[in-house]
Amino acid sequence: MTDISSAKPTGDLASGHTVRRYDQELAKLRGIILEMGERVVEQTQAAVFALVDREDSHAFRVLDREPQIDFLSLDADEEVFRVIVRRQPTAVDLRIVLALSKIADDVERAGDKAVRIARQALELKEFSTDSGCLSDSLKEALRQLDEKACCMFERSIQAVAGFDVAFALGIFEDEPDLYQASNKARKLLGEQDREGLTPRQTVCLLTCAHALERIGNHAANIAEQVIYVALGQDVRYRNREILIETLRHRGY
Amino acid sequence: MNITVDEMEKMTGAMSSAELASERHSRTTVGDFTAADPRMTCRNVDVWYGSKQAINGVSLDIGxxxxxxxxxxxxxxxxxxxxxxxxxxxxxxxxxxxGSIQLDGQEIYDKxxxxxxxxAQVGMVFQKPNPFPKSIYENVAYGPRIHGLTNSKAELDELVESSLEKAGLWKEVKDRLDQPGTGLSGGQQQRLCIARTIAVSPEVILMDEPCSALDPIATAIIEELIDELRANYSIAIVTHSMQQAARVSQRTAYFxxxxxxxxxxxxQIFTNPQHRLTEDYITGRFG
Incomplete structure (x- = not known):
């Protein structure tokens, strides 16, 4: 008699197909997104370095490398179409393909934010006569925001690598810290006179702070998709605190 | 605060250890096997071929x-x-x-x-189209005639026409009703078999892989027909094509x-099945 008490699948959700090629196709799709994610983290860090430490070369490098992420995004779309056409995915496979498609979009948009920061870094220099126009406290606030956003984004990519619910929940738990770091940077920028910034420079820096916060938001969107894949539940627009408490209780 | 395992399982909606053990014992199916408005009601059905048990306590409604x-x-x-x-x-x-299998509350295994x-009430369409070696007309008229469903030739003609209409075949065969049913294409033969089933006014139609011998165009026509027939009949279909199950049915049962x-x-079954075996099967991880 069949033991029908079995729980939901364990192990790597994207593997174990009778047709091994199917495993490879899903692994390829996920690999593209993981590569995109790594590049976005590098791009963001380089862009913030260009902004805070006034290194133009880093900003130009970010701009040069942007198309690579865009091309990977196109590759991801092509793989999504290919898997749908060839395999007609169902259940967890369908969720993986749909989620990876949305995740690719979020990663690509996070890459755009890094480019936005690099552009602002170059623009900021245009309007600055003094290369050290940023105060130490403002530099520190921006670095902290960058660190938090990049950390969340990196973890979201790690969550995708294993469709790991615990990692995804960790990103939700980091959101208050992200907003706190963002608010701190904004508050300092609100005191532009004290910081010695022109309105134009303030707008540039506010744009950067907003872009970093958005990168953190993209990480949270990715975490939502990871939970959708792993648990089959759409947790978008759910109360985060209740969600975290419920899933942590379940042992994630 | 200390929380017991059972309390935590209750809070999180997971099945408790006791429930799991009970489920294993009673062979309860995951999901709701009842229908809101059942036509057929099956409870704890066991089937044995000699000493070999082929079906283990299956309960399922067909609405x-x-x-x-x-x-x-x-x-x-x-x-x-x-x-x-x-x-x-x-x-x-x-x-x-x-076990118990009831059609509109009547036990069908009652001696x-x-x-x-x-x-006639629960008609069947088989995997391979099996028209009688008779004319198209006679294939459809045979059932109503032996069950005494019509009183005159005119009534029988009308029934044959309406059955072929419902099976989506009338326009294709109306000018050659006297030709052999076996001369039709595979898809047409299957629709002729469906017309033959419909002609005896069934309540339920059973279909055992009705499209497995058909090309995609004939399959699409049969699937469209199944959707139309649903307005008047209850249908249970066995299929090896999961895409077909996803396309034509409102509920799916995994054996x-x-x-x-x-x-x-x-x-739900095709997007988020609750049992690992179901998921493994429909995602091609079987075996």
């Missing part, structure tokens, strides 16, 4: 105006279960069916019940080694 698809690997018992629904297994030596009219593992809304 009015719904299509229920049964999926599962070869030998899982889905066709055996389907054949129980109109007592087709009576013709197999050594086959024994226990006083004649299986011949039952098979495995004689057990009904999981049953649920088709959308």
């Amino acid at each position: 009015k105006n719904e299509v229920v698809s049964m999926i599962g690997p070869s030998g899982c018992g889905k066709s055996t279960f389907l054949r129980c629904l109109n007592r087709m297994n009576d013709t197999i030596d050594g086959c024994r069916v226990t 006083s019940l004649d299986p011949v009219p039952l098979r 495995h080694l004689g057990d009904l593992i999981e049953v649920g809304e088709t959308n």
Whole structure:
């Protein structure tokens, strides 16, 4: 008699197909997104370095490398179409393909934010006569925001690598810290006179702070998709605190 | 605060250890096997071929105006279960069916019940089209004639026409009703068999892989027909094509080694099945 008490699948959700090629196709799709994610983290860090430490070369490098992420995004779309056409995915496979498609979009948009920061870094220099126009406290606030956003984004990519619910929940738990770091940077920028910034420079820096916060938001969107894949539940627009408490209780 | 395992499972909606043990014992299917408005009600159905048990305590309703698809690997018992629904297994030596199967509240395995009219009420369409070696007209007229459903030739003509209409075949054959049914294409023959089934006014239509011998165009026509027939009949379909199950049915039941593992809304089964075996099967991780 069949033991029908079995729980939901364990192990790597994207593997174990009778047709091994199917495993490879899903692994390829996920690999593209993981590569995109790594590049976005590098791009963001380089862009913030260009902004805070006034290194133009880093900003130009970010701009040069942007198309690579865009091309990977196109590759991801092509793989999504290919898997749908060839395999007609169902259940967890369908969720993986749909989620990876949305995740690719979020990663690509996070890459755009890094480019936005690099552009602002170059623009900021245009309007600055003094290369050290940023105060130490403002530099520190921006670095902290960058660190938090990049950390969340990196973890979201790690969550995708294993469709790991615990990692995804960790990103939700980091959101208050992200907003706190963002608010701190904004508050300092609100005191532009004290910081010695022109309105134009303030707008540039506010744009950067907003872009970093958005990168953190993209990480949270990715975490939502990871939970959708792993648990089959759409947790978008759910109360985060209740969600975290419920899933942590379940042992994630 | 200390929380017991059972309390935590209750809080999180997970099945408790006690429930799991009980479920294993009672062979309860995952999901709701009942229908809101059932036409057929099956409870704890066991089927034996001699000493070998082919179906283990399956409970499943087939609701009015719904299509229920049964999926599962070869030998899982889905066709055996389907054949129980109109007592087709009576013709197999050594086959024994226990449990309860009711059609509109009437026990179909009641010894006083004649299986011949039952098979008119619960018609069947087989994997391979099997028209009688007679004319197209006679293929459809045969059932109503032996069941005495019409009083005149005109009535019979009308019934043949309406049945062929409902099966989506009338326009294609109206000018050659006297030609042999076996001369039609595979898809047309299958629709002729459906017309033959409809002609005796069934309440339930059973379909055992009705499209497995057909090309994609003929399959699409049959699937469209199934959707139209749902307005008037209850339909249970066994299929090996999961895409077909997803397309034509409102509920899907997954069988495995004689057990009904999981049953649920088709959308749910194909997007988020609750049982690992169901998920493994529909995602191609079987075996």
